Amino acid sequence: MRILPILSILYALFAMSMAEDASAEGKAVADSHLEKQQEVIDALDSDDDARAAKQEESPADNPVSVGSDVEVTNELDEEDVTGVEVLHADAEVLDEQNDQPAEAKAPIQKRVVGGVISPANFWKWQVSLQYRSGSRYFHTCGGVLVRRNWVLTAAHCVDRSRVYRVVAGEHDLNTQNCREQFVSVRRVHLHPGWRRNLAIGNDIALLHLSSSVTLNRYVTLATLPPTDQVLSHNYACVVSGWGRTSSGGSSSNVLRHALLRVVSYSMCRQPSWWGNTVNTNMVCAGGNGRQAGCQGDSGGPLNCHVGGRWVVHGITSFVSSRGCNILRKPTVFSRVSAHSSWIRSLIGA
Numbered sequence: 001m002r003i004l005p006i007l008s009i010l011y012a013l014f015a016m017s018m019a020e021d022a023s024a025e026g027k028a029v030a031d032s033h034l035e036k037q038q039e040v041i042d043a044l045d046s047d048d049d050a051r052a053a054k055q056e057e058s059p060a061d062n063p064v065s066v067g068s069d070v071e072v073t074n075e076l077d078e079e080d081v082t083g084v085e086v087l088h089a090d091a092e093v094l095d096e097q098n099d100q101p102a103e104a105k106a107p108i109q110k111r112v113v114g115g116v117i118s119p120a121n122f123w124k125w126q127v128s129l130q131y132r133s134g135s136r137y138f139h140t141c142g143g144v145l146v147r148r149n150w151v152l153t154a155a156h157c158v159d160r161s162r163v164y165r166v167v168a169g170e171h172d173l174n175t176q177n178c179r180e181q182f183v184s185v186r187r188v189h190l191h192p193g194w195r196r197n198l199a200i201g202n203d204i205a206l207l208h209l210s211s212s213v214t215l216n217r218y219v220t221l222a223t224l225p226p227t228d229q230v231l232s233h234n235y236a237c238v239v240s241g242w243g244r245t246s247s248g249g250s251s252s253n254v255l256r257h258a259l260l261r262v263v264s265y266s267m268c269r270q271p272s273w274w275g276n277t278v279n280t281n282m283v284c285a286g287g288n289g290r291q292a293g294c295q296g297d298s299g300g301p302l303n304c305h306v307g308g309r310w311v312v313h314g315i316t317s318f319v320s321s322r323g324c325n326i327l328r329k330p331t332v333f334s335r336v337s338a339h340s341s342w343i344r345s346l347i348g349a
Contacts, residue, residue: 115258142300243297
């Protein structure tokens with residue numbers, strides 16, 4: 001495995017998209033976002049002693065099992081793991097005629113914990129995965145566009161009995177501005193090692209789309225890391241998604257992101273962190289008690305600035321069942337570089 005050096009500051013976070021908008025207004029927006037992002041970086045480096053005193057955990061303090069609403073229709077045995085919560089979200093669907101709860105369940109559109117609103121269409125490879133309920137579609141997870149007709153997401157996000165579509169070029173789930181592209185999912189490919197036991201890992205899936213999206217200034221393909229590439233401890237990355245702002249927090253339909261620093265496997269494996277729930281096919285990031293992924297972020301990317309470009313190193317998988325931003329319980333991602341061979345076997349080199 002190759003270990004990359006630590007990226008100290010992510011001032012390049014918005015340079016890529018804001019270069020496209022050279023107007024004075026665009027520059028003002030860029031400056032504003034850079035200031036907000038620096039606040040996030042400063043917060044990550046602040047002293048967590050007071051928070052640690054309140055939230056110190058032992059290996060026994062990991063109650064609650066993975067949500068029972070996760071359904072996967074492969075033929076593998078299913079086994080729950082205690083102490084983790086997958087990051088899709090469910091909520092009642094309101095009947096369009098009388099605003100009364102309907103029988104179907106649909107996800108709430110919520111957002112990243114401790115983050116900021118992303119500039120529109122900055123994360124150009126991020127897609128919204130939505131499933132159909134009646135005549136409507138609802139956001140349930142994120143996804144990553146890896147080919148014009150292939151999307152990478154989390155295995156726990158999908159149920160082959162449902163009808164899905166992806167929306168590329170999405171920013172605000174409540175507003176259409178002609179940048180969005182809606183494409184139905186033709187087939188779901190679950191990783192052959194996925195067993196819903198999150199300690200085993202392999203929480204990753206590929207969605208084969210019914211047609212190809214058009215690449216443009218709002219929609220591009222993700223860059224994936226080389227096989228077995230692993231980032232060093234404290235490497236600064238960014239999680240993005242439409243997930244909750246906090247455990248049980250208020251909802252938003254606008255894409256957000258938050259800076260998370262990579263936690264080495266040796267540290268994340270410690271009993272006071274995730275213990276034997278994690279393995280080397282995963283990436284831990286965060287755990288400072290402030291920023292985290294949350295319900296609704298599953299399947300979305302962990303974006304890391306490597307070699308002058310953004311590379312998707314992780315697919316959002318789970319957090320502690322005690323809450324999204326629990327100290328020493330970083331957000332856990334499926335490590336993309338551990339699954340390179342399987343990905344290439346389906347989408348090609």
